[in-house]
Amino acid sequence: MTIDWQAFTPWTSLLGGALIGLAAAAFVLLNGRIAGISGIVGGLLTPKKGDTGWRLAFVGGMVAAPLLWLLVSSLPVIQIDASFPMLVIAGLVVGVSTRFGAGCTSGHGVCGISRLSPRSLIATGAFMLSGFATVFIIRHLLGGL
């Protein structure tokens, strides 16, 4: 294994992570809820009375984040190399499986591990493993797609 020291951003990643943790902390302490993005978004598809507003507010905050950022500075690089067909496949797979698996990087990865939940520890291990395997297959066995 070789480390890409040029790409490595320890301080901003640690700081950004702490902000993500702070957001999850505020959400659970103020609203009593888990900041799990796939669950919050997924619940919008089966709307129940009194259960939609907070979801839209949270999602609205996330979408508004880059706009707030732009008031202060130019946005950091967002480089998306995947082709359009690949993005459609990836989106479908992420949509179906995060609902089956009851969470994603935020709900299981951040909140679940912070709760020391056995389900989330297993889930996080599983998606990390298949994420590593998928990128290995695409980049090193198939030569990139």
Added chain:
Amino acid sequence: MNKSLLSAFIAGLIFGIGLLVSGMANPEKVLGFLDLAGPWDPSLALVMGGAVAVGLIAFNLAGKRQTSLLGDVMRLPTRRDIDKPLVLGSLGFGIGWGLAGFCPGPALVALGAGELKALVFTVAMLLGMAIYELLQRQRPV
């Protein structure tokens, strides 16, 4: 404005800013972390570390409360069983994550940044979630 709605919006806003600061909103950086055999960028391990360090304290406090600070019901998950949907769903999520470098949160942030590709991913993700709901309805529980 309703206090709970406002705090949900602000939590989403801080979450999104955190994703931008950390580099996780950039799919190429995510793939650089998932590519163990290439020149590896370990940054995302620190994103997780930073988030969990704050989260551990907060969820410990939250676990002791009956109601939230705004008086809402605490809705913390209680399940502890490891079942097949959890494991297979999570394995599937990792595959989708590795295909494009997007998970749900960063896709929403990149969408807000006006990225057309993030819009395509998000619409496909919503479609995938709708497919899940249809499958759940057809299956006797």
